[in-house]
Amino acid sequence: MPPELSNSETSLQWQDEQGVPHRLVLTDKIFLGRVCRGIEPDKCIIVRNPTVSRDHAVVRLTRDGVEITDLSKNGTWVNDVRMAPGASRQLADGDCISLGGTAIIRISHPQAAPLPSATDTWGEQTAIKPAAAFITSLVADVRGFTAFSQHAESADVYTFIKAIFARFTTIVNAHHGTVKDYIGDAVFAFWEHPDGCAGDYAVSACQAAIDQMRSVPEIHRQLIRRGLTVEPPRLGWGLTSGLITLSHFGSRSADLALVGDCVNLAFRLSSMASKTLPGPIVMCAQTASLVSARLPLVDLGNQSIRGRAGEEHLFGLQVT
Known part of the structure; x- marks a missing residue:
């Protein structure tokens, strides 16, 4: 656990493609997606999978707690329950987010994955998955x-x-x-x-x-x-x-x-x-x-x- 992150801070945790665990503190908004172009590295979680939309979802702190909003085409699940397209819902400690049927992200304590480079081809088109x-x-x-x-x-x-x-x-x-x-x-x-x-x-x-x-x-x-x-x-x-x-x-x-x-x-x-x-x-x-x-x-x-x-x-x- 990185020493600068406190267990009392609201954050997300996930594993990258190599299975390395990460944690990212939630201070305002964290964007989830395949590209999240233009978003600072400490404000996004990149999931390199073609079924994940370029801008898939956003998790934010609100007056009422932690909220996620779906922006995707292939779906966002919270605790194995699909969100309505474009909908928002409150998150509780320990809730698990799944993007496009992949990438489990847990509400707890993680760290950002790098943004794709300018030559990254993942940003061309979201692969719709019937x-x-x-x-x-x-x-x-x-x-x-x-x-x-x-x-x-x-x-x-x-x-x-x-x-x-x-x-x-x-x-x-x-x-x-x-x-x-x-x-x-x-x-x-x-x-x-x-x-x-x-x-x-x-x-x-x-x-x-x-x-x-x-x-x-x-x-x-x-x-x-x-x-x-x-x-x-x-x-x-x-x-x-x-x-x-x-x-x-x-x-x-x-x-x-x-x-x-x-x-x-x-x-x-x-x-x-x-x-x-x-x-x-x-x-x-x-x-x-x-x-x-x-x-x-x-x-x-x-x-x-x-x-x-x-x-x-x-x-x-x-x-x-």
């Missing part, structure tokens, strides 16, 4: 939102949907999921299964759906306190599990793409829950197989789904 992943998807769909939007003031519509999205996002984060998108009147979140088809992640997604459902009465009371005369929000939840391809369609870091049939199915199920299907939380057979030993389910049988060939064996999640 990857297969097993995920559990959760889609929460607001009922009657189009009709409400047609007659309500835009400010009221904003307050209504923001209250739902904010609470639901907090719940997803609490259950270690990632919010992918807010699409119209729906919230789309997912849980990656880094160890393959594992039940714990699917159970976390189901528990998030339950907690979201249970939060709706308080959201309604919150809206009433803000002066909105609205009916209690009505929603449906769809849960699916399966293999997807995770990559990008566009040039922005926020253009994360999750492509797979199970994602499409989650949206379909959320629109059918409590409408053509009984119960507010509906899941596919794959998800049911992962959670049936730990959560009470109702067999809904084989069901036809609009726009899809054949039938799907579906299950409902019992909530008391």
